[in-house]
Amino acid sequence: MYSTVMSTSERLIEATRELLWERGYVGTSPKAIQQQAGAGQGSMYHHFAGKPDLALAAIRRTTEEMRAAAEATFADGRTAHERISAYLLRERDVLRGCPVGRLTMDPEIIASAELRAPVDETLDWLRHRLAGIVQEGLDQGEFAPSVVPDEIAAAVVATVQGGYVLARASGSPDAFDAGVRGLLSLLAPPPNSH
Amino acid sequence: MYSTVMSTSERLIEATRELLWERGYVGTSPKAIQQQAGAGQGSMYHHFAGKPDLALAAIRRTTEEMRAAAEATFADGRTAHERISAYLLRERDVLRGCPVGRLTMDPEIIASAELRAPVDETLDWLRHRLAGIVQEGLDQGEFAPSVVPDEIAAAVVATVQGGYVLARASGSPDAFDAGVRGLLSLLAPPPNSH
DNA sequence: GTCTATAGCAGGATAGAC
DNA sequence: GTCTATCCTGCTATAGAC
Numbered sequence: 022m023y024s025t026v027m028s029t030s031e032r033l034i035e036a037t038r039e040l041l042w043e044r045g046y047v048g049t050s051p052k053a054i055q056q057q058a059g060a061g062q063g064s065m066y067h068h069f070a071g072k073p074d075l076a077l078a079a080i081r082r083t084t085e086e087m088r089a090a091a092e093a094t095f096a097d098g099r100t101a102h103e104r105i106s107a108y109l110l111r112e113r114d115v116l117r118g119c120p121v122g123r124l125t126m127d128p129e130i131i132a133s134a135e136l137r138a139p140v141d142e143t144l145d146w147l148r149h150r151l152a153g154i155v156q157e158g159l160d161q162g163e164f165a166p167s168v169v170p171d172e173i174a175a176a177v178v179a180t181v182q183g184g185y186v187l188a189r190a191s192g193s194p195d196a197f198d199a200g201v202r203g204l205l206s207l208l209a210p211p212p213n214s215h
Numbered sequence: 216m217y218s219t220v221m222s223t224s225e226r227l228i229e230a231t232r233e234l235l236w237e238r239g240y241v242g243t244s245p246k247a248i249q250q251q252a253g254a255g256q257g258s259m260y261h262h263f264a265g266k267p268d269l270a271l272a273a274i275r276r277t278t279e280e281m282r283a284a285a286e287a288t289f290a291d292g293r294t295a296h297e298r299i300s301a302y303l304l305r306e307r308d309v310l311r312g313c314p315v316g317r318l319t320m321d322p323e324i325i326a327s328a329e330l331r332a333p334v335d336e337t338l339d340w341l342r343h344r345l346a347g348i349v350q351e352g353l354d355q356g357e358f359a360p361s362v363v364p365d366e367i368a369a370a371v372v373a374t375v376q377g378g379y380v381l382a383r384a385s386g387s388p389d390a391f392d393a394g395v396r397g398l399l400s401l402l403a404p405p406p407n408s409h
Numbered sequence: 410g411t412c413t414a415t416a417g418c419a420g421g422a423t424a425g426a427c
Numbered sequence: 428g429t430c431t432a433t434c435c436t437g438c439t440a441t442a443g444a445c
Binding site for chain 1: 238334370372378380381383394397400
């Protein structure tokens with residue numbers, strides 16, 4: 022249930038976002054959405070064509086938020102290493118998992134080009150954005166010349182996404198933090214580099 | 216459908232393993248299992264108490280296989296770096312995702328201590344096993360002294376698990392491979408180390 | 410061991426009144 | 428715009444015959 026300052030359509034989208042995050046697409050039913058949104062059956066089908074349509078609206082909003090959150094962390098550092106650190110170390114609700122990455126495990130999301138597109142585009146954008154930052158660091162001599170920006174970017178995003186898996190398996194964020202620290206330690210400029 | 220050389224109970228377990236991998240726990244119904252196994256309703260409930268019981272048997276077998284597969288790769292190298300490389304570079308059905316890691320995104324698996332336990336124990340075992348290998352490499356002077364075994368182990372497993380996410384999002388194994396190469400490049404002994 | 414029958418409930422959606 | 432009624436199918440399981 023949400024406060025009445027939100028329109029019914031807004032509440033439906035927010036409810037869907039919550040449920041997709043927690044239970045995935047397959048595990049989320051229209052009835053559950055309606056209950057969480059405090060909206061009736063008729064209301065939902067008035068505003069949205071059905072479950073896929075509503076899910077698409079929810080996924081689009083979630084991916085937009087993810088981009089904004091990532092972009093915000095990139096402003097937090099001067100050097101490439103600082104900006105990547107800021108991204109990796111930013112506060113996360115680790116045990117809830119990634120609301121975007123989670124969707125990739127859903128067979129019906131993957132099977133639908135429309136539903137998969139925002140997920141794909143967002144993770145792709147993130148990798149390219151990170152690769153650009155790595156390239157800048159490379160240009161500044163911050164990293165070993167053997168570093169390949171696309172590969173480091175993929176490793177950074179994968180460490181985060183995989184960190185969620187380890188954390189949820191163990192019921193503790195420790196493994197997430199350990200993975201991030203491990204990657205950052207490998208990426209750290211050698212002590213003799215200045 | 217499976218060949219008749221397998222017992223009904225075996226076919227039920229194998230069918231459940233396939234469906235859990237592809238659709239997760241929430242997305243897998245007893246009826247789907249029965250159809251895939253070529254078994255009737257009564258058969259399933261004769262051999263297993265219900266969906267959770269059958270899932271537990273399937274998960275246990277899948278986690279056992281995962282351990283054996285990982286252990287096999289660790290025999291493939293002499294140095295720590297070689298053994299970690301072998302683990303990371305081993306052939307995988309990347310677009311299908313990890314049959315164990317996938318389960319962590321399932322709310323009903325996480326909510327059940329019994330179902331989560333084998334998943335947790337297996338990923339935990341893998342991290343400890345890798346940490347031991349990193350420690351050996353550290354003892355041999357293979358890695359920088361700043362390397363922390365537990366952290367590198369977590370980063371290795373997370374890169375694999377997250378690589379699956381990136382691959383499935385994009386519909387291509389490329390991002391998985393890139394992440395793995397990125398991590399390995401950072402872990403590579405410096406060229407002047409010999 | 411396997412089969413069919415049955416049950417109660419939820420999923421996903423449509424229809425039409427208000 | 429929202430509500431209630433209704434629909435058909437599938438989920439998860441139990442019962443009891445064979």
